[in-house]
Amino acid sequence: MQEDWTEKYRPRSLSQVVGNESAIRAIRRWAESWAHGVPKVKALILKGEPGIGKTSSALALAYDLKWDVVEMNASDHRNAESIKKVAGIGSMTQTFTLDGEFLSSHSGRRKLIILDEADNLFGREDYGGAKAIVDTIRESSQPILLIANDYYELTRRASALKRLATSVTFRRLDPSAIVVVLRSIAENENVTVSLDTLGKIASNAGGDLRAAINDLQMIVEGRSHLDAEDTDVLGERNQEKELSRALGAMFGAKTVREAQDATLNLDKMPDELEKWIEESIPSEMKDPEDLARAFDALSRSNIYLRRARALQHYGMWSYARTMMTAGVALSRKSGRRPHVSEYRFPSFLIVMSRAKGTRASRKSISSKLAPYFHTSSRMFDESILPYLSKLLTKDRELMVKLGCETELDDGDISNLLHVDSDSSIVKAIRAEIIAIKGEDEVMRKKTPRRKSGRSLAEF
């Protein structure tokens, strides 16, 4: 039997990881910082899309440096207890020694703790997991790698990670880089494949190398050479092309049936399809009356979708479909159809996924500040945050004070001030906060807490 190729060709050394050079350099540099005891940054977060080398790099690093590995991922239970247990195993050898240096020269082995899929901690089952990760990093004297697709989700659960760990971004791979990998695999497996075919597989994979390797194996298995039409079986991964074709046919349809049939074979839920159509209407309908008619039809479709969901009666989808396809397409009365060469990914979805980050960070801020202002988070978001944010960009003293009296972290501060979290402003503010807080700690022991400067409660 043959192995699964994605595993068979998993890099065994950092030098075999393709692309993402700067990320690999950052990992190496961090690893070197462990050569002389425990460094300041004990944890890295490797973040990025699926199938581009995050897990591989983590494992490769351990091979390269002959570090032992303790791995935990989403297939394991990851509540507070189990994480502490695993981390405990990770730092076990170290408990016999006092400092890292002694350990590394003595037993010679570090234990790399890999927390893979760290963004997927699950509420009830993984209760306390996020906090345990933070604690583990604080207490550990062993190197820790966290891996995540969704950085926002991860730091939303554990915002202290932004301070405790440095993040390293992996990017989607270039099709040409993917072709190089595919070619060497094909050679190794003794199949002849034209570059054209490899190119097709590579561009279909949308920068995901693992997907490309899977597709190559799917097509090649049992063959010694490939013909052009052998790629027909390839399921389109990036469905935008197929969607574009369907939308083009739909908007050009002359009858209800044509318009409905155009989108029939798309692998899209009706509400998803609706978003694509919504996005395309303005470029297709240039006449104001046409535009209004088209959106009227779309609004009808939307009502049917809502009803289907509310009543759990999915028969209603068929009316939504008619309205969003035929209803929209046949709204064109002005005759001429503009040339639309490309249909874009719904901007709404892009905004949503960006806003996810913003929403997460706002939640983090309001959870810390709402109690301070004695209001609910919602009240805070609506009627305090907008003004506060403006005020703080102008009043540094106020920012520092707020930082002293609440648990705001660097990420929160950067979001409040609309600057990058590693900008010099944030660092300077942090330094001031630490200076004052240190002082405060001393003061608190002597006298009851003293209010100084402007009262924030007046605000």
Add this chain to the structure above:
Amino acid sequence: MADVWVEKYRPKKLADVIGQKIIVERLSAYVRTVSMPHMLFAGPAGCGKTTCSIALARELYGDQWKGNFLELNASDERGIDIVRGKIKDFARAASMGQNDFKIIFLDEADSLTGDAQAALRRTMERYTQTCRFVLSCNYSSKIIEPIQSRCAVFRFRPLSESDVRICIERISKVEGIEVSEEGYLAIAQLAGGDLRKATNILQVASSMGGKVDAETVFESTENIRPSEIQELLTTALKGSFMAARSKLDDMIVIHGLSGEDIVKAIHRAVLDLPVNEDVKIRLIDRVGEAEFRMVSGSSERIQLEALLAHFAYEGKNGKS
């Protein structure tokens, strides 16, 4: 003999699978080399996803296929516990017999929660020595990207009318049933590329005894013949509301059809009415509204009457 035909006639060999030619060709190659990637089967209902998975297992493992093939229906067991428990255990367990890997078949994988899908990721990578995953779903967009990345994606298409015919012919030959030309067409039309549906319709229609023709097909499935609906609607379009309503009453009272059945049939029929396309859209929107009101609990007859009145109105005004 009480056999459910969809099971009785489920192909046991890949070669017997109808349609999906290029996919079947690949799967057969995997049987020859005893090697395959994880796979995601995406496509509408009744087009062969489960059948292909089981046939693949039978050919790979012969008599031992059941011990090497864990079939889970994700819509029954969709939580994260199942992924961290049952699935992980099976994946970890050493394989038996000659074969080096087992297959975990997750039917309706799109009903797994996002959390459960996420928990599947490393398991899919870690135990490739002992196990391969085959996931099936209707919409691949409901499978999280990291899982899609771990799979070769096979897109199953709804079957063509001639494929449906092959399926019906195969069964009717063995069962010794006669199917008329209109019978084939009626089944193909109602099944819409879904072989499970086609097979079920055939079984019910033939259970009425005698030849399977359009009449028995529509009757047995409690569907109205398209020609009857056409008649109803053209009568209404001509402005004969009273005549149309008495046809409607016949359908409800004599044929015992539900309002929802009728409204669905009307939706299908509108596309072939002799009115212009704008009118069709307006009518379909009306039909949808009527169905919504019926589902929300209002009187079926009143809604249908109102609908027919609208057809009459559009017939008068929408000729242009």
